[in-house]
Amino acid sequence: MKKYTLNILLVIFAIGLLFAAHFRMIDGYIQIVIMTIGINIMMSTSLNLVNGNMGEFTCGHAAFMCIGAYISSVLSVFCFGSNFGDPLLPAASVVIVFPIILLIGGAVAAVSSLLVSIPSFKTRDDYLAIISIAVNYMIISAIQNMDFVGGARGFQGMKNTVWAMVDVFDGPWMLFWVINFTIFTVWVIRRFISSTYGKGVNAICQDEVAAEIMSVNTDKIKIVNFMVAAGLAGCAGGLYAHIIGYVNPQSFNILKSTEALVMVYLGGMGSLSGAVISAIIFTCLLEVLRSQAIIDALLSPVTFMFPEWEPSAGVIKWVMIPLLLIIVMQFRSEGIMGNRELGDVFPKLKKFYRFK
Amino acid sequence: MAQTQIQTEPTPVLEIRSLTQRFGGLTAVNDFNVKLMPGELTGLIGPNGAGKTTIFNLASGFYQPTEGQILVDGRPTAELKPHKVTALGMARTFQNIRLWNDMSVLDNIRVAQHSQLGYGFFHAITRSKRYRAREEQVTKEAEELLDVFDLKRYAEELPKNLPYGTQRKLEIARALSSHPKLLLLDEPAAGLNSADAKDLIRLIRWIHETFDVTIWMIEHHMDVMMELCTQIKVIDFGETIAEGSAEHVRNHPAVMTAYLGDENI
Numbered sequence: 001m002k003k004y005t006l007n008i009l010l011v012i013f014a015i016g017l018l019f020a021a022h023f024r025m026i027d028g029y030i031q032i033v034i035m036t037i038g039i040n041i042m043m044s045t046s047l048n049l050v051n052g053n054m055g056e057f058t059c060g061h062a063a064f065m066c067i068g069a070y071i072s073s074v075l076s077v078f079c080f081g082s083n084f085g086d087p088l089l090p091a092a093s094v095v096i097v098f099p100i101i102l103l104i105g106g107a108v109a110a111v112s113s114l115l116v117s118i119p120s121f122k123t124r125d126d127y128l129a130i131i132s133i134a135v136n137y138m139i140i141s142a143i144q145n146m147d148f149v150g151g152a153r154g155f156q157g158m159k160n161t162v163w164a165m166v167d168v169f170d171g172p173w174m175l176f177w178v179i180n181f182t183i184f185t186v187w188v189i190r191r192f193i194s195s196t197y198g199k200g201v202n203a204i205c206q207d208e209v210a211a212e213i214m215s216v217n218t219d220k221i222k223i224v225n226f227m228v229a230a231g232l233a234g235c236a237g238g239l240y241a242h243i244i245g246y247v248n249p250q251s252f253n254i255l256k257s258t259e260a261l262v263m264v265y266l267g268g269m270g271s272l273s274g275a276v277i278s279a280i281i282f283t284c285l286l287e288v289l290r291s292q293a294i295i296d297a298l299l300s301p302v303t304f305m306f307p308e309w310e311p312s313a314g315v316i317k318w319v320m321i322p323l324l325l326i327i328v329m330q331f332r333s334e335g336i337m338g339n340r341e342l343g344d345v346f347p348k349l350k351k352f353y354r355f356k
Numbered sequence: 357m358a359q360t361q362i363q364t365e366p367t368p369v370l371e372i373r374s375l376t377q378r379f380g381g382l383t384a385v386n387d388f389n390v391k392l393m394p395g396e397l398t399g400l401i402g403p404n405g406a407g408k409t410t411i412f413n414l415a416s417g418f419y420q421p422t423e424g425q426i427l428v429d430g431r432p433t434a435e436l437k438p439h440k441v442t443a444l445g446m447a448r449t450f451q452n453i454r455l456w457n458d459m460s461v462l463d464n465i466r467v468a469q470h471s472q473l474g475y476g477f478f479h480a481i482t483r484s485k486r487y488r489a490r491e492e493q494v495t496k497e498a499e500e501l502l503d504v505f506d507l508k509r510y511a512e513e514l515p516k517n518l519p520y521g522t523q524r525k526l527e528i529a530r531a532l533s534s535h536p537k538l539l540l541l542d543e544p545a546a547g548l549n550s551a552d553a554k555d556l557i558r559l560i561r562w563i564h565e566t567f568d569v570t571i572w573m574i575e576h577h578m579d580v581m582m583e584l585c586t587q588i589k590v591i592d593f594g595e596t597i598a599e600g601s602a603e604h605v606r607n608h609p610a611v612m613t614a615y616l617g618d619e620n621i
């Protein structure tokens with residue numbers, strides 16, 4: 001029983017969410033927020049694999065999201081859209097083909113992670129961070145200069161795929177896929193990291209020399225780890241592209257990478273449950289701070305003193321969130337969970353579930 | 357004919373032929389030779405900076421030698437990465453303890469069997485039959501090893517919370533978990549008081565007898581060396597200055613000079 005509690009809870013939660021969305025109990029806006037939370041969970045947990053578990057500092061995670069988004073968008077438009085001529089596949093096959101398209105996007109992103117993982121054999125820390133930023137810029141610039149995917153104007157037409165799914169069955173399809181892929185991401189990472197094979201990643205983090213001499217093939221583990229992280233980020237990118245229905249290279253710039261970094265550091269390095277929790281908190285916070293009324297209320301003491309100052313929510317949001325990060329780093333530098341999982345923080349929980 | 361010759365002359369576990377290592381202008385090791393036969397317990401001593409740890413780093417594949425050849429169990433290790441050298445049957449400990457401090461003691465032992473896991477990423481994700489069988493066996497072996505080392509009660513502890521002497525013991529246990537033929541111990545008694553050092557002598561002798569392993573150790577505590585090692589090699593400034601039994605080495609004039617200085621000065 002204990003073995004399945006978490007699975008049962010998750011399935012009930014997912015079905016409940018889908019029902020609520022299907023019968024219009026939650027509106028489109030809430031659905032978008034939930035889907036963003038899912039994508040952010042995928043981004044933060046996958047980046048956590050590199051920055052937390054392996055202890056490397058990379059800050060170009062959005063590059064892999066970008067590759068996943070573009071590859072799956074182009075494939076999806078080829079298969080079901082009309083930008084490149086007639087659709088290749090019958091619209092009814094979309095339900096099976098769509099997840100495959102997302103996985104292909106992830107696979108290409110995983111291969112592209114070699115751009116960072118091969119230099120990581122020899123470089124560490126700050127130098128690897130610089131390489132990862134360079135890769136992020138490289139990929140964005142490359143796509144900006146590819147005219148057949150729209151270049152800097154961006155690329156669209158993915159909504160056709162979503163509509164094709166709605167034609168098969170009128171339901172909240174994107175929510176369905178986001179929930180599935182989020183669970184898939186957390187599941188893959190958990191299984192990878194809890195196996196002795198995956199613990200090689202932690203060994204590299206804690207003492208790379210000892211890991212190499214104690215028979216861990218560090219180069220191979222680094223490649224595998226980067227590939228898993230980038231591949232899952234690629235899947236997240238594909239989902240993102242299909243939710244918005246439009247991708248632009250600039251939406252995957254360093255700011256997006258920084259968002260993922262903030263989530264990892266907020267949650268606690270190397271803590272999977274921390275990454276999930278912080279992704280939820282972070283996304284909700286972003287949404288709450290988007291409201292002008294809340295910003296006005298929060299800043300009312302300041303605006304009372306300086307009546308001529310009219311803060312706008314869009315700007316203040318990006319003051320508040322870095323400020324939050326500063327406060328967290330100052331008073332709880334290990335993050336919310338601090339290298340521990342939920343079961344370690346609340347040992348009583350362990351009696352009720354097993355997460356493998 | 358050829359076969360009988362192989363039987364009468366077993367392959368050395370480690371053979372180093374005219375090994376030279378230069379770091380820029382400094383010759384850290386110069387024309388070093390050694391041959392370790394199965395079951396031997398050999399010592400390597402020398403004053404500070406003599407090049408002992410460099411030899412260990414070369415033997416474990418951490419540095420690539422400038423000149424010379426290293427054979428582990430008859431196979432050359434040139435151009436091999438350290439984890440491949442370990443897979444050939446060599447394990448080592450470090451002068452300053454290098455355990456994985458944020459992993460449990462049990463995990464420290466398990467991860468050291470990484471090259472023998474025999475399953476990859478997809479087995480780990482799908483929790484395949486092979487994964488479960490191998491994982492079970494690795495855990496069982498690790499627990500047995502902890503049991504014989506009397507460390508079982510620490511299995512879920514983090515190594516950084518253990519006493520210093522226990523950490524040393526754990527590091528040796530970790531090195532043994534990959535079933536090595538050759539164990540390199542780099543100053544195992546460093547930082548131990550004389551009571552702990554006595555325990556360590558017993559431990560090393562016991563390991564040598566129980567695990568059927570060839571041991572090569574660096575040590576500064578002369579009493580430890582004299583008691584344990586059948587053969588001792590003394591080096592200074594990267595060159596071998598004396599070798600032989602403990603008694604022979606102790607009274608060797610070159611060794612006296614290296615350690616105590618020349619009486620003419």
